[in-house]
């Protein structure tokens with residue numbers, strides 16, 4: 001057993017190991033909280049100086065994490081910094097930076113590569129580096145390792161390297177970093193051992209796998225599985241609608257089967273940082289192996305077609321009331337990609353808004369969690385503020401489109417005040433009054 005391994009292992013168990021987290025976003029910040037709450041000193045690294053200033057002043061910028069939590073983290077030693085030369089101060093470095101797609105829908109690993117270079121510049125014997133960002137299998141070994149190895153230190157002896165995917169479930173209080181099992185795959189036995197010991201301090205169940213590639217591939221499997229199953233129910237929604245069958249009732253019936261079926265639900269399209277993006281990392285790497293990932297392509301095609309389907313349903317519903325979409329006032333309720341969160345990344349709400357505007361509708365929105373639309377790469381021109389949700393506002397609309405089923409909404413009241421409601425989430429399922437104003441899409 002090497003001295004560096006034994007020392008790091010002992011420090012992790014004694015909770016004297018200092019933890020560095022690169023990327024203080026939706027993944028990195030909850031992770032920092034988890035380690036801080038278990039008594040570890042955490043140093044957070046980010047390139048966004050505004051976020052750093054906010055966090056160091058004791059303020060959160062993520063709805064799920066309160067200012068009180070940040071203040072508690074600060075009280076036990078959490079600090080945020082953009083000084084990457086401080087990476088040498090920590091014993092474990094967890095990389096949680098974005099992994100988006102480029103314009104041509106290929107993996108954009110620049111944030112991971114920049115982080116790896118920052119780590120390589122400070123790497124010292126006895127450090128553990130873990131990549132958490134979702135990516136295609138082989139990234140840890142073929143992209144991160146060569147950058148770290150420039151230091152000429154030996155992996156598994158001088159420093160340790162692993163992949164461990166994040167499994168956040170934003171907006172779901174029953175699942176958190178402290179309850180979700182964590183898959184860990186080290187480059188070698190020592191790396192696996194220290195990485196597993198580290199995560200065992202914050203999660204109830206560490207699942208050790210044989211390599212970083214298995215860990216990377218398992219995360220992409222999880223997200224691809226969701227993307228494909230959501231596409232399946234989205235396709236069935238369109239078919240069953242034509243047949244006059246309620247897809248939501250069908251799913252509720254099917255899910256009473258106690259084995260072999262897991263319920264997925266249709267919607268206005270995919271959203272979020274993960275499900276619409278990650279499967280295409282696999283598609284890209286598959287091409288290097290002479291394969292195409294047909295399920296992923298097909299699911300992508302169906303899911304990205306959903307906003308067009310929803311807008312056609314809005315146009316049909318307005319038509320029934322004698323109005324063309326052009327010139328009609330349409331209010332979108334919910335711009336977050338998922339209920340009860342404040343994250344609009346990749347939200348289908350943007351595409352719905354864009355399509356409705358292109359057809360000449362006057363579009364506004366309300367989202368209690370998103371006061372202003374943030375600038376996005378594809379919809380930078382959509383600058384809008386959330387409108388107050390009042391009876392007058394609802395009454396003034398020709399159509400109210402429920403895009404996200406936030407719990408804060410009173411759906412009975414919305415149906416009572418609006419002339420026409422198009423519901424893409426079955427949010428109105430428990431409302432018995434005024435259903436003649438309702439169209440489901």
Ligand SMILES: NC(=O)c1ccc[n+]([C@@H]2O[C@H](COP(=O)([O-])OP(=O)(O)OC[C@H]3O[C@@H](n4cnc5c(N)ncnc54)[C@H](O)[C@@H]3O)[C@@H](O)[C@H]2O)c1
Pocket residue numbers: 022023024025026027028045046047048051096097098099111114115132133134135166167168169170273274
């Ligand atoms: N959000 C989720 O629910 C979720 C769940 C599972 C996995 N993931 C994956 O985790 C990773 C991070 O996602 P996220 O949602 O936390 O992203 P995010 O955009 O919320 O946060 C990323 C943070 O990294 C910072 N950053 C970018 N480049 C940096 C650099 N070179 N050095 C330091 N900081 C840098 C950004 O300023 C930002 O604060 C992605 O790979 C994502 O696919 C996200």
